[in-house]
Amino acid sequence: MTTELTLELEDFPTDSPAVGCVDIPQELHDHVVAEMNQLASATGLPWLCVESQGGMVVAKSDEDLLPIFPDSLCDTLLRSNDIVVVEQKSGLVFFGAPLVERADGRIVGVGYALSHPDARPSSMVMAATELNWSAERLNNHLKTLPHCSQSTLECLLRTALSERSKAAREHFLLREIDQLGNQIEQTYEEISLLHTLTGKLQISRSSIDLAESCLERLAGLLRAKGNIIWLEDRRSETRFLPHGDPPFDEFGMAKLIARFETHDWSRPLVKNGVSGTLLGADFPGLKNFTLVSVAEGEHRYGWILSCNLENDREFGTVEASLLSSIATILGTHLRNVDLYHQHDELILSFVRSLVSTLDAKDPYTRGHSERVALIARRIGEEMQLPDEDLQDIYLAGLLHDIGKIGVDDRILQKPGQLTSEEFEKIQEHPMIGYNILAGLKNLQRTLPGVRYHHESYNGKGYPDGLAADEIPLMARILAVADSYDAMGSNRPYREGMPPEKIEEIFRRGAGKQWDPGIIDAYFAASHDILMLCEDYSPTDSIYRPVDIASD
Ligand SMILES: [Fe+2]
Structure with a gap:
């Protein structure tokens, strides 16, 4: 607050200030009128809103208020940053207080009161005459004007402005709390969305x-x-x-x-x-x-x-x-999916290279590994296994006989009946395959299928003689797929069996050599499996990675 300003001036007639439209935005106009009305209500004084640049009256709290104030007081009333109260000898006490600051000036609240009940300043009489007021109307107007001394008026104004400032501060804080609330809500929603997404x-x-x-x-x-x-x-x-x-x-x-x-x-x-x-x-x-x-x-x-x-x-x-x-x-995420598929394809080409080495050793069984992989995956689909398990089963199918790489070619390619010694050698292939792959980190999940695909459900298989659920599910599925393809394929010493014959053997062997649940899944998918084997060609590209286009 600056020092209060009190001037002793002679009362004199003055031109009435212009009242009318000033080019200020409607929102600002409404705001200053609200401010002025608040002050009028708090002080019981009539107020004018005046813009400081041109001295134009923007609004009046009392339509009957005579718009007077001396030219010589304009600067004092309109330019001060603080409350101004000026008492004149005639009995008029002018006051002013800044309402709103703008880039091109401010809007000031100004007005006047009478310092004593008998005051009848000549400037008011002249202003009333110019407006063709009757003496009676002027007398009535003078009666409505408040009477207060300069010090009382100043006290009143300071109290009212202080209250207004507290109310404005409260309003500002409430608005800020509101904005912060909205911001917190928005941020919470964002974090929640990102959390859902990352999950x-x-x-x-x-x-x-x-x-x-x-x-x-x-x-x-x-x-x-x-x-x-x-x-x-x-x-x-x-x-x-x-x-x-x-x-x-x-x-x-x-x-x-x-x-x-x-x-x-x-x-x-x-x-x-x-x-x-x-x-x-x-x-x-x-x-x-x-x-x-x-x-x-x-x-x-x-x-x-x-x-x-x-x-x-x-x-x-x-x-x-x-x-x-x-x-x-x-x-x-899409980049990770991309890299994952590239990694997957790399493993698959490596597995195919291994399988082609095996096919070169025993051309008669060429395609067996791939057909077993396809049949096993189809059975897994029938059992509604997750995609990840189906992919493991497929790879294990490709690799299940990879241990035959370590078996003598003469035994593998022998056209006639094997001796018991030769059969023992053949029976080593699951463990040989297991040992070849055990050191390859990316193929760890195929190991149960490779090692246990010759186990029997009744515990009479090899190499470990596991029974029923001791045999990993992947191996039990591969056992059915392997048997189906082996029985159906031609060998140098016998013709492949027709599907009806194979299915008869499956029915009799369910619960003995094979898991009955997996035999059931085979029968549910038998038509597809038959088609799959009839349509199979070793040159087919059968690997279909999941891409973004897949639903
Ligand atoms: Fe095998």
Whole structure:
């Protein structure tokens, strides 16, 4: 507060200040009127709102108030940063207090009271005459004017302004609490979305599934009328996933992206005020949007677009940051899936190389390993095993006889009946295979199938004589698949059996040589297995990695 200012001036007539429209925004006008009315109510004084630059009256708290104040007091009343009270000899006490600060000046509340009940200042009489007031009207007006001394008036004003300032502070704090509450709510929603997303990041999970979860949560979080996730996999297959009501299709999205070819996609692209056209191209219905790239390093996997916020809101850093976080998580996940598939394919080519070495040793059984792998996987599917287990069963099928690499070629290729010594040598192949693969970290999960595929359900198999559930499930499945292909294939010393004969043997051997549950699964899938073997060709590419295009 600055020092109070008290002047002793002669009373004199003055021009009435102009009352009328001043070019201030409606919102500001409403605000100053509210401020003025609050002060009028707190002090019981009539107030005028005057803008300091031109001295124009913006509003009056009392329509009957004569708009008088001396030119010589204008500077004092309108330029001071503090309350001003000036008592004149005529009995008029002018007061002023700044209401609102603006870049081009301020709006000040000013007014006057009478210092004693008998005061009848000539300036008021003249102003009333100019307005054609009757003497009676003027007398009535003078009666309504409050009477107070300069010190009382100043005290009153300071108390009222102090209350107003406390109320304003309270209002400001409440608004800030409100904003913080909204921010916390928004942040919580964001964290919750990112948490949900990261919880779903299993390699085996379809990226489409993940993207659809993102879209649903995004719609609720951003309140955008349209959201799109557009993904492209490593085989250049695209998936366009719109949600809500985006104003364009895949073609429109491609057109939009092409417009910003030179944009630095490490940052989100935010555009407001689009109004249906952008860089000379038409995008009907597009008002605003944020577009981010789904990428990991130099590998791009697609785009996320959010457009047309509800209630004509504009996109800002909060929305852009949320979309960027989602794009980063999706991009990293897709890159991991990519690397996982590459790793998977590498293992598969290595396994195929091993199997081709075995096929070269015993051309008569060529294709046996691959058919066993396919049959075992089909039985596993019938048993509704998870994808990961099916992949392990498939690899174990390819490798189940790999130990035959260590068996003498003459025994393997002997056309006639084997001697018991030769049979003992053959029986070593599960353990030889197990020992070959035991040192290969990536093939550890195939070991139970390789080692135990010649075990019998009744415990009379080899090499360990395990029975029933002691035999790993993978090995019990491989035992059925291996027997089916072995019995059905031609050998130098016998013809392959027809399926009916094999199935008769399966029925009799269920619960003895083979697990009855797996024999049941075989019968449920027998038609598919027959087709699979009839259609089989060693040159077929039978490995189908799961890609983002798979649902
Ligand atoms: Fe075998």
